[in-house]
Amino acid sequence: MYEKDGEKYYVVDAHVHLWDGRESNQKNVHGKQFIDCFYDYHRNLSPEAEVWDYDTYTYYGGERLMKDVFEEGYADHAIFQATLLSDFYKTGFGQTEDAFGLTKAHPGKLTYNHAYDPRNGEAGLEQLRRDAERMNLKGVKLYTAEWHGDSRGYKLDEPWSRRYLEECLKLGIKNVHVHKGPTIRPLDRDAFDVADIDKVATDYLDLNFVVEHVGLPRLEDFCWIATQESNVYGGLAVAMPFVHARPKYFAQIIGELLYWLGEDKILFASDYALWTPKWLVEKFVDFQIPEDLPEYAPITTAQKKKILGLNAAALYDLEVPQELRLPTDAGDAAAEVAAGARS
Secondary structure, three states: OEEEOOEEEOOEEEEEOOEEOOHHHEOOHHHHHHHHHHHHHHHHHOOHHHOOOHHHHHEOHHHHHHHHHHHOOOOOEEEEEOOOOOOOEOOOOEOHHHHHHHHHHOOOOEEEEEEOOHHHHHHHHHHHHHHHHHHOOOEEEEOOOOOEOOEOOOOOOOHHHHHHHHHHHHHOOOEEEEEOOOOOOOOOHHHHOOHHHHHHHHHOOOOEEEEEHHHOOOHHHHHHHHOOOOOEEEEOOOOOOHHHHOHHHHHHHHHHHHHHOOOOOEEOOOOEOOOOHHHHHHHHHHOOOOOOOOOOOOOOHHHHHHHHHHHHHHHOOOOOOHHHOOOOHHHHHHHHHHHHHHO
């Protein structure tokens, strides 16, 4: 929980990682290119005091994650979003079993979302079924630009992808997180295009599609899709650090999202360990739309509370302590009035 000026915020970091980008785990030059690109994002968009040394950044482990995200980072809950990249790393980039083990050790604090690749066909479907049962999956993370042999990406509306989405429905996996943001070397930018979200969101209304990185640099395209599709949400990973590095640009991002999507469909995320949540939470709570951008309405405290945690809590059925809810949540205000009348 974060508290400032008498206001308490329930914080869900909706996008965290546990990765191994060390040279010993790199399968080829592309593994180094990928972690180096991550590190460039980290050091160029972070406050100077928050920049890690390169070796720590490539491998930090679960103990440090718990410290950075929960002990110092204000998070009440965090959600792992798996990234495999098995063509680039010997044991995969995201350390999935370690992350899942950490989740089992801290079930009240962590949720684990696994990944799949529809290009694995029938064998991958069987694996998804086993993973869903073993990991009690409520969500998955998809990486449409991931390389797979000769393939350098896929679209969500392709036949095999649709079969996997249909299997998610059968398995009760309702939250589909999709990386649709800036490219990372050596992946192809166009493989992260947002257009396929429009098609599958229309066809699978019982799934929630969380577009990670809010489609950047395709924010306008994403907003036009998300305003029409009730089951499309925006994840703020990668957008968040601009609150420090380019605050006016961040104001435009959050202003557009609030105008088009509304306050109930935006999720805070640090993308740890790209960035740590502590300074992002602090700066976002203090942030306000600049006066020279009058086309955007001021951001209210209630809106910040929804974005920082209450929206993600609703998607993942997390129990929010009574004191951290908004008065209108689940009829709380009416219930309190009725309880007072009965007493």
